[in-house]
Amino acid sequence: xxxxxxxxDAVIVGAGLxxxxxxxxxxxxGKKVAVITKLHPLRSHSGAAQGxxxxxxxxxxxxxxxxxxxxxxxxxLADQDAVEFMCKNAPETIRWAEKMGAAFSRKPDGKIAQRPxxxxxxxxxxxxxxxxxxxxxxxxxxxxxxVGVKFWDEWYAxxxxxxxxxxxxxxxxxxxxxxxxxxxxxxxxxxxxxYARAYKINSNAHANTGDGLSIVAxxxxxxxxxxxxxxxxxxxSGNGVLISEAxxxxxxxxxxxxxxxxxxKYAPNALELASRDVVARAILNEIREGRGVGPRKDAxxxxxxxxxxxLIMNKLPELRELAMTFLGLDMIKEPILISATAHYSMGGIPxxxxxxxxxxxKEFIEGFYAAGECSCVSVHGANRLGANSVLEALLxxxxxxxxxxxxxxxxxxxxxxxxDAATALKEIEFLLNNNGNESVPALREELQxxxxxxxxxxxxxxxxxxxxxxxxxxxxxxxxxRLRDKSKLFNTELQEALEFGHMxxxxxxxxxxxxxxxxxxxxxxxEDFQNRDDENFLKHTMAYMDxxxxxxxxxxxxxxxxxxxxxxxY
Amino acid sequence: xxxxxxxxxxxxxFKVFRFNADEDYLPYYENYDMEVTSEEVVLDILNRIKxxxxxxFSYRRSCRHGICGxxxxxxxxxxxxxxxxxxxxxxALFGKELVIEPLxxxxxxxxxxxxxxxxxxxxxxxxxxxxxEIDENPTTENLVSPKDAQKLDEADLCIQCGAxxxxxxxxxxxxxxxxxxxxxxxxxxxxxxxxxxxxxxxDVNEERQGVWDCVKCFECAQVCPKDIDPIGKITKLHQMxxxxxxxxxxxxxxxxxxxxxxxxxNGVLDEGGLVLYSEGPAIVKHLPVAFKMFTKxxxxxxxxxxxxxxxxxxxxLVKSSSTAKF
Numbered sequence: 001x002x003x004x005x006x007x008x009d010a011v012i013v014g015a016g017l018x019x020x021x022x023x024x025x026x027x028x029x030g031k032k033v034a035v036i037t038k039l040h041p042l043r044s045h046s047g048a049a050q051g052x053x054x055x056x057x058x059x060x061x062x063x064x065x066x067x068x069x070x071x072x073x074x075x076x077l078a079d080q081d082a083v084e085f086m087c088k089n090a091p092e093t094i095r096w097a098e099k100m101g102a103a104f105s106r107k108p109d110g111k112i113a114q115r116p117x118x119x120x121x122x123x124x125x126x127x128x129x130x131x132x133x134x135x136x137x138x139x140x141x142x143x144x145x146x147v148g149v150k151f152w153d154e155w156y157a158x159x160x161x162x163x164x165x166x167x168x169x170x171x172x173x174x175x176x177x178x179x180x181x182x183x184x185x186x187x188x189x190x191x192x193x194x195y196a197r198a199y200k201i202n203s204n205a206h207a208n209t210g211d212g213l214s215i216v217a218x219x220x221x222x223x224x225x226x227x228x229x230x231x232x233x234x235x236x237s238g239n240g241v242l243i244s245e246a247x248x249x250x251x252x253x254x255x256x257x258x259x260x261x262x263x264x265k266y267a268p269n270a271l272e273l274a275s276r277d278v279v280a281r282a283i284l285n286e287i288r289e290g291r292g293v294g295p296r297k298d299a300x301x302x303x304x305x306x307x308x309x310x311l312i313m314n315k316l317p318e319l320r321e322l323a324m325t326f327l328g329l330d331m332i333k334e335p336i337l338i339s340a341t342a343h344y345s346m347g348g349i350p351x352x353x354x355x356x357x358x359x360x361x362k363e364f365i366e367g368f369y370a371a372g373e374c375s376c377v378s379v380h381g382a383n384r385l386g387a388n389s390v391l392e393a394l395l396x397x398x399x400x401x402x403x404x405x406x407x408x409x410x411x412x413x414x415x416x417x418x419x420d421a422a423t424a425l426k427e428i429e430f431l432l433n434n435n436g437n438e439s440v441p442a443l444r445e446e447l448q449x450x451x452x453x454x455x456x457x458x459x460x461x462x463x464x465x466x467x468x469x470x471x472x473x474x475x476x477x478x479x480x481x482r483l484r485d486k487s488k489l490f491n492t493e494l495q496e497a498l499e500f501g502h503m504x505x506x507x508x509x510x511x512x513x514x515x516x517x518x519x520x521x522x523x524x525x526x527e528d529f530q531n532r533d534d535e536n537f538l539k540h541t542m543a544y545m546d547x548x549x550x551x552x553x554x555x556x557x558x559x560x561x562x563x564x565x566x567x568x569x570y
Numbered sequence: 571x572x573x574x575x576x577x578x579x580x581x582x583x584f585k586v587f588r589f590n591a592d593e594d595y596l597p598y599y600e601n602y603d604m605e606v607t608s609e610e611v612v613l614d615i616l617n618r619i620k621x622x623x624x625x626x627f628s629y630r631r632s633c634r635h636g637i638c639g640x641x642x643x644x645x646x647x648x649x650x651x652x653x654x655x656x657x658x659x660x661x662a663l664f665g666k667e668l669v670i671e672p673l674x675x676x677x678x679x680x681x682x683x684x685x686x687x688x689x690x691x692x693x694x695x696x697x698x699x700x701x702x703e704i705d706e707n708p709t710t711e712n713l714v715s716p717k718d719a720q721k722l723d724e725a726d727l728c729i730q731c732g733a734x735x736x737x738x739x740x741x742x743x744x745x746x747x748x749x750x751x752x753x754x755x756x757x758x759x760x761x762x763x764x765x766x767x768x769x770x771x772x773d774v775n776e777e778r779q780g781v782w783d784c785v786k787c788f789e790c791a792q793v794c795p796k797d798i799d800p801i802g803k804i805t806k807l808h809q810m811x812x813x814x815x816x817x818x819x820x821x822x823x824x825x826x827x828x829x830x831x832x833x834x835x836n837g838v839l840d841e842g843g844l845v846l847y848s849e850g851p852a853i854v855k856h857l858p859v860a861f862k863m864f865t866k867x868x869x870x871x872x873x874x875x876x877x878x879x880x881x882x883x884x885x886x887l888v889k890s891s892s893t894a895k896f
Contacts, residue, residue, distance in 0.1 A: 039632055039638070039640065040640075040690075040730075042638075042639065042729070042730050043632050043633070043638040043639060043640045044638075045632070045633065045638075047633070047637055047638055047729075048633050048635070048637050048638065092707060092708060092709070094711075095705075095708040095709070095710065095711045096704075096705070096706065096707070096708055098708075098711040098712060099702070099704050099705045099708050099711070099712065100700060100702075100704055101699065101700030101702070101759075101762065101764065101765075103719065103722055103726045103762075104711075104719075105716075105719065106714050106715065106716045106719045107716075108715075108716060109713070110712075110713030110714050110715050110716075111711060111713065112711050128726075131637070131727065134637060134726075134727070134729070135726055138726070139700070142698055142699035142700065143699055143700075143704065145694075145698070145699060146699040176679070205632040205633040205634065205638060206631050206632050206633075206634055207631075207632040208632075238609050239609070239634075241634065241635045242635070294575055295575055295576060295577050318637070321636070321654075322635055322636070325611065325635075325636070325654055325655075325656055326609065326611070326635075326656070327575065327609075328575075328608065328656070328658070329575065337575065439625070440625075441620075441621035441622070441625075483625060484624060484625040484626050485625050485626035485628075487590055487592060487593065487626065487680075488592065489590055489591060489592045489593075489679065489680050490628050490679060490680040490683050491626075491628075492620075492628045492629075493620070493625040493626060493628075
């Protein structure tokens with residue numbers, strides 16, 4: 001049976017903030033755009049962002065201060081040219097979203113309201129109650145829909161067409177009936193989200209499985225800084241569902257089993273609003289030293305009762321609902337139970353400021369772009385500041401759309417052929433027909449447990465070696481998998497198997513990159529190398545996977561700038 | 571400071587709707603007995619069925635904390651967002667025998683997965699975006715007072731889960747009806763001071779598809795997992811139609827207008843007069859019923875209405891509060 005080939009100027013995978021923003025930009029300029037998403041666009045994980053989006057536009061704030069906070073937060077691993085670009089364009093980007101309809105909370109004078117967030121020198125996070133991502137996602141999707149972007153929803157992107165340094169399309173299938181199609185295009189953009197689901201306790205959506213990363217890596221292309229995974233300080237005890245930093249931004253306090261406000265020990269100045277890596281490690285340290293609370297003693301208290309009912313209902317209503325649903329605790333009346341949860345991926349597909357994906361330290365891939373959490377620009381370096389992620393996705397998504405528009409003038413379409421779908425078809429065929437005795441849920445559970453235990457907020461050479469060995473072992477066992485569902489109709493078991501295959505591959509990138517980085521920087525904390533080592537490790541990891549699945553590492557210089565290296569204290 | 575927080579478990583029986591449109595002639599129900607903990611939500615049960623019992627069990631899900639809207643299903647006939655409904659609450663409400671079904675059985679594709687095309691078509695029909703000139707390089711934002719911002723009345727929190735749409739009895743029998751979710755979306759933009767649409771409010775006022783066909787059963791408000799109160803938004807769209815002067819001259823609208831006229835005239839409701847005003851010449855079809863009601867003393871003729879003693883005051887109140895243009 002022949003596979004249909006659809007031709008577009010631009011094909012974008014992922015319909016979150018970055019994907020929708022780029023698509024609108026291109027379609028608005030008269031280009032033919034397709035967005036492929038395995039969900040409905042409005043289900044994208046951008047919508048889960050709660051607390052805010054940063055822009056320095058209050059009188060007390062400045063773009064330079066936003067840059068400084070971001071660079072310091074990144075533990076100096078961020079590329080300062082990219083940070084400057086982001087901070088400079090943040091005010092316009094947020095106002096653009098407002099003009100398109102975003103329902104921001106307002107100050108009495110009618111301007112967009114802002115709240116304090118961790119690691120920020122000034123209240124800078126613009127917000128829509130505690131559902132900032134939702135209003136932004138709705139807005140960008142609505143306006144992309146308005147200009148006529150074609151959304152292919154509930155389609156699963158399985159592969160890119162990559163040959164001779166050039167990407168010319170995407171191979172995808174319809175989840176509803178498994179019809180495979182080739183999307184042939186001059187330009188392809190990935191906006192496929194991050195990889196924190198590799199961890200057992202994480203805050204990410206089920207669908208946010210980071211497939212895009214290993215789709216790229218399987219072609220021998222690099223992934224950057226994969227060892228940097230952010231552990232958010234406040235996930236609900238037991239399941240890791242996020243309680244936004246807004247809870248601490250508005251004044252929430254952390255207490256251990258002895259009733260001590262323990263952040264006084266770890267960050268005497270910033271307290272609960274130190275950067276996320278600092279607070280997350282403090283919480284985990286309290287727990288492992290026996291001062292945890294809750295039925296499993298695996299949590300600390302987050303207390304907002306002193307803020308009063310009005311403030312909580314007005315500014316944190318969703319958070320209150322979450323704690324009621326999952327813990328049965330009402331934060332108006334009592335403290336809730338939280339602990340660190342794998343949350344955000346600083347690493348990803350290496351790109352320059354314009355979104356061009358890198359083939360290596362020096363060369364770029366023609367026709368291939370990335371933005372949002374799946375990309376590494378790098379504006380977050382070793383640790384992202386709160387309310388910078390939605391900013392990055394929206395801002396770079398939009399600007400990468402502009403880059404693609406410009407590049408379309410000079411890129412030639414390479415016509416797709418049926419064989420371009422061969423790898424994807426083979427992978428699907430294997431999973432549907434393989435008759436082994438392993439199950440995906442069981443293997444995934446082992447992987448996630450292992451990653452949380454050995455490649456989490458605290459790491460050592462030994463623990464990471466266990467993780468490397470486990471991932472390799474699980475990869476072998478995955479070859480012996482068996483699916484029960486052989487149907488072509490909405491086969492979500494097949495989809496989970498494909499996603500797990502990707503998870504195995506990028507997990508190896510995380511642990512191999514982490515074991516080689518013998519220092520502690522931002523979210524990457526090595527108990528056997530507790531200090532930052534600028535002499536040897538002020539550089540980006542560039543990791544490659546060969547045909548046999550082995551990882552090799554290279555490094556790339558960090559772009560420094562006006563913000564000089566300093567010790568990082570909060 | 572200390573909160574005593576215990577995890578409890580209980581045994582629950584699940585009767586789960588199964589169907590594969592490609593393979594099954596008819597749907598069937600599968601039984602699962604499970605130990606359920608107080609920490610679990612309905613989605614955890616769906617996951618356990620898929621991961622521990624039968625990999626082919628299919629449902630939509632993503633965010634797992636009530637913000638993406640993918641996982642709405644029905645539990646014991648009630649629309650439920652699976653990731654936001656705690657099992658403890660479900661058992662308290664329905665007991666230990668729970669029936670898990672898709673939102674709409676007649677639209678079932680596979681297990682919990684339904685064909686939601688009608689839902690999205692209705693959503694698309696209400697001009698679901700802010701109609702405004704977009705300044706691509708703004709240096710300032712629109713100024714919106716907190717009071718104006720509040721006019722959205724949480725309609726922007728709707729996550730398009732479809733719980734209300736497939737609980738709505740009018741959606742079930744009238745395929746043109748936009749449904750409560752689409753109306754909440756229409757209200758979200760109509761209430762936005764930045765919106766300039768000239769067609770949306772008219773569209774949601776058309777007969778059959780529009781707000782006038784709502785039967786006001788409040789089912790949508792009951793099942794909404796985000797407390798959007800769609801029926802409240804429908805009521806506000808009614809009011810907006812009069813305020814903006816776009817209400818059509820149809821029986822439903824005349825019914826509302828006739829109400830007001832009757833109150834202004836008599837201070838009390840003249841039911842016979844109201845029917846005459848709403849239906850016009852079509853009132854003849856009601857004559858047999860009217861005659862019977864009249865003979866039993868259920869209605870009085872228009873000339874027999876006793877006007878309110880405080881008619882003056884009532885008329886002043888109506889005058890000062892009404893913004894209707896009709």
